[in-house]
Amino acid sequence: MAPDSPPERNLPPQSVAGAPFWDATRDQRLVLPWCPACAAPHWYPRGFCPTCLSEDLEWRPSDGVGTVAAASVQPKPTERALGGRVPYAVALVDLDDGVRMLLQVVADDPWAVAVGDRVTVGWDPLPDGRHLPTAVAEG
Amino acid sequence: MAPHPLRGAAAVVGVADAAAPSGMLDGSVPQLEARMIREALDDAGLTLADVDGVSVNNGLGWAPSLELAERLGITPRWTDSTQTGGSSFEIHVQHAAAAIALGLAEVVVVVYASTPRSDFKAGTGGWGSRQAVGQNPQAEWERPHGLRMPMGAYALAASAHMHAYGTTSEQLAAIAVQTREWAAMNPRARLQERITVEDVLASPVEASPLHKLDCCLVTDGAGALVLTSAERARSLAKPPAFVLGAGTAHTHAMISQMPDLTETGGVVSGREAFRTAGLAPSDVDVVELYDSFTITVLLALEDLGFCAKGEGGAFVAEGPLGPGGALPTNTNGGGLAYTHPGQYGMFLLVEAVRQLRGEGGDRQVPGAEVALAHGSGGVLSALSTVILGTEATL
Ligand SMILES: [Zn+2]
Numbered sequence: 001m002a003p004d005s006p007p008e009r010n011l012p013p014q015s016v017a018g019a020p021f022w023d024a025t026r027d028q029r030l031v032l033p034w035c036p037a038c039a040a041p042h043w044y045p046r047g048f049c050p051t052c053l054s055e056d057l058e059w060r061p062s063d064g065v066g067t068v069a070a071a072s073v074q075p076k077p078t079e080r081a082l083g084g085r086v087p088y089a090v091a092l093v094d095l096d097d098g099v100r101m102l103l104q105v106v107a108d109d110p111w112a113v114a115v116g117d118r119v120t121v122g123w124d125p126l127p128d129g130r131h132l133p134t135a136v137a138e139g
Numbered sequence: 140m141a142p143h144p145l146r147g148a149a150a151v152v153g154v155a156d157a158a159a160p161s162g163m164l165d166g167s168v169p170q171l172e173a174r175m176i177r178e179a180l181d182d183a184g185l186t187l188a189d190v191d192g193v194s195v196n197n198g199l200g201w202a203p204s205l206e207l208a209e210r211l212g213i214t215p216r217w218t219d220s221t222q223t224g225g226s227s228f229e230i231h232v233q234h235a236a237a238a239i240a241l242g243l244a245e246v247v248v249v250v251y252a253s254t255p256r257s258d259f260k261a262g263t264g265g266w267g268s269r270q271a272v273g274q275n276p277q278a279e280w281e282r283p284h285g286l287r288m289p290m291g292a293y294a295l296a297a298s299a300h301m302h303a304y305g306t307t308s309e310q311l312a313a314i315a316v317q318t319r320e321w322a323a324m325n326p327r328a329r330l331q332e333r334i335t336v337e338d339v340l341a342s343p344v345e346a347s348p349l350h351k352l353d354c355c356l357v358t359d360g361a362g363a364l365v366l367t368s369a370e371r372a373r374s375l376a377k378p379p380a381f382v383l384g385a386g387t388a389h390t391h392a393m394i395s396q397m398p399d400l401t402e403t404g405g406v407v408s409g410r411e412a413f414r415t416a417g418l419a420p421s422d423v424d425v426v427e428l429y430d431s432f433t434i435t436v437l438l439a440l441e442d443l444g445f446c447a448k449g450e451g452g453a454f455v456a457e458g459p460l461g462p463g464g465a466l467p468t469n470t471n472g473g474g475l476a477y478t479h480p481g482q483y484g485m486f487l488l489v490e491a492v493r494q495l496r497g498e499g500g501d502r503q504v505p506g507a508e509v510a511l512a513h514g515s516g517g518v519l520s521a522l523s524t525v526i527l528g529t530e531a532t533l
Contacts, residue, residue: 001210009283010283011276012279012282012283013279013363014279015276015279018279018280034194043280043395044279044280044393044395045275046276067341069299069400070295070296070298070299070302070400071295071298072286072294072295072298072346072347072349073289073344073346073347073348074285074286074287074291074346074347075343075345075347076287076345077285078282078286078287078288079285085285088285090284090285090286090291091295091296092295092299092394092395092400100395100396101280101391101395102280102281102284102286102395103284104284104285108353111347114302115298115299116302117304130285132284137414
């Protein structure tokens, strides 16, 4: 690696239950685990429905639109690859589908990210071809 | 209505803790555990031969209570290694009191030791909450997104509380200021200089809206408790601190799964503890609240009923928590200024017992008869409340 090349993102582990999610991120598609019996999605993937404990799940596409429920600006990075981004905001995002995700926010001014802001899911490439979902601020 | 069978059945009869202004202690974790057990048994007027129950939670091995008993050379007939992070010891006391009430054990020791500050200095890593602990849901679904932990999780809760109720950074800072007033009277506290709200707001942002002085310390620390039956307690060296009530609730492990960012399981644990004790928040003379961060204290005050939900900010701004205040809180200087070796709940209990015995020295709350210790583990995940009282409260 050249000395001035930026460090790569750490690879998140991939669970068996989460594999369909991660596979879809290779095409930058957001899919959520759904329980047809409960007619509801859940997050995070765990291999069964946390409401009725059924293992008969489907993966359905999400529009990836949501609202910030809480936000915090990080002045220091948690890994070397994020060093060039600080300060950045991390938010809990309530997707319109009805699930809450922790996501890094893409915003011109991270300090301006506020509860109630509308965001759209975007994608951050990982070294192995998967992508991490992000929350792209409007405006 | 008949009193709850747990109320007053057991008592804390021995305590010990260790902390230093340097933030560092001499000795390994096993040595510190043994030292604390020795001191707590001495305090009670008991010996290791009296101990038939052990309760411990550390990150050393695969089965903490087995390994502790082996090191001590004892054969307990009751054992507990419950691990809920910082609230583990409140749960240990709840479990021990129930076991003693049922006759499953007669003398239980609860112990904790951790040396994260020394370990960081030696380059051998810190405690579990700062490390990746294998493959777990957090590693897959939270850690990749760059939230600093644990402060980032608490910052999200603070963010939500501020939005919902108009809580301000100045109000959170007021908690740190009042806690430091107690620490200024504790010669063993790591931080003993008084601070102002302006000092807190001028300290670096760790994860907005939390500043460095909203955050707990990283120190070495150790402590132990000895519990026994109410009957035996009365024959021992020190005045018993009777377990009047206890309650526990946990709502999530990851912050993204917290059902309501502005309300913790303390609503349930507090209600259960007060119901068992047959008491109300207005009966409590001295309060020891887990203060991993200032927001942790604010949520506890609301969830336990010391003020209404959403009114914690205005409540703490009046200054009730400090010396001479209406609700003396964290009288040893807390995790914010006294010591915080990763799981602070042990020190809440030790200080509560000392206050009930009148051993608080300069920090003594006059006439303290009822003390509450409220642990919080994980990221506002596991809450456990213990209410202790003197003989006069029975
Ligand atoms: Zn279901």
